[in-house]
Amino acid sequence: MASITMNNVVKTYPDGFTAVKGIDMEIADGEFVILVGPSGCGKSTLLRMIVGLEDITDGEMRIADEVVNDKAPRDRDLAMVFQNYALYPHLTVYENIAFPLRLAKGKFTDQEIDERVRRASTLLELDEHLERKPANLSGGQRQRVAMGRAIVRQAQAFLFDEPLSNLDAKLRGQMRTEIARLQRTLATTTVYVTHDQTEAMTLGDRVCVLRHGEIQQMASPRGLYEQP
Ligand code: ADP
Numbered sequence: 001m002a003s004i005t006m007n008n009v010v011k012t013y014p015d016g017f018t019a020v021k022g023i024d025m026e027i028a029d030g031e032f033v034i035l036v037g038p039s040g041c042g043k044s045t046l047l048r049m050i051v052g053l054e055d056i057t058d059g060e061m062r063i064a065d066e067v068v069n070d071k072a073p074r075d076r077d078l079a080m081v082f083q084n085y086a087l088y089p090h091l092t093v094y095e096n097i098a099f100p101l102r103l104a105k106g107k108f109t110d111q112e113i114d115e116r117v118r119r120a121s122t123l124l125e126l127d128e129h130l131e132r133k134p135a136n137l138s139g140g141q142r143q144r145v146a147m148g149r150a151i152v153r154q155a156q157a158f159l160f161d162e163p164l165s166n167l168d169a170k171l172r173g174q175m176r177t178e179i180a181r182l183q184r185t186l187a188t189t190t191v192y193v194t195h196d197q198t199e200a201m202t203l204g205d206r207v208c209v210l211r212h213g214e215i216q217q218m219a220s221p222r223g224l225y226e227q228p
């Protein structure tokens, strides 16, 4: 687990457009922060700068008190879940979840991998589906496998980019409950981008409203609701 701190973080794209205009934000160890705001306000850009997929033009990004501005994504020890959770179709659920650990060649023994995969699959209620292929799973089960891949790494923080936006309303509700339960169990620092009001108001400890690359409001869901 780790805190995430931004000091005057700026992103100007090569075409000269400044998408993020000097953001100061402090996310505590174990905190769950939701990023909301209209399309184009800079949510994805901010998330991508935390993960390291996008360079920071100015300012400072710290993870667990360490400046990561020049650190490659693979050295940041973060786990990202996208809306288009690309699972490997030819691999079983078990191997899909194990994949990030197998990728870190030699770092984990088969026994360690097995323990981690089984812990994640129990947490996500995937125990009965470990030998199946993604094509034979429901949308919600596939999304859970994608989360399993994030959990299994025991990363310092989770980053979600609209993870539920491709699911139907009923599944979204179920997965929302699932994510809330996971957060209570794992208490991992989380930054979560969404368009969905219900997700914003029910999942986060705090909600950050972005507008034109600036923080318009940042408060608890209740505090946000009570502000004019
Ligand atoms: P959001 O995720 O809130 O929809 P984005 O972070 O994707 O917003 O984009 C913020 C702004 O930056 C938008 O105006 C978008 O057009 C612009 N933008 C995103 N990526 C690039 C890029 N590679 N080059 C130039 N402008 C970009």
Ligand code: ADP
Residues within 6 Å of the ligand: 039, 040, 044
């Ligand atoms: P989202 O709203 O989910 O961020 P977008 O359609 O805005 O999705 O962006 C999809 C991809 O296109 C991203 O990789 C983003 O960086 C890039 N992009 C977005 N806007 C621009 C832009 N104005 N110029 C170049 N690339 C862009």
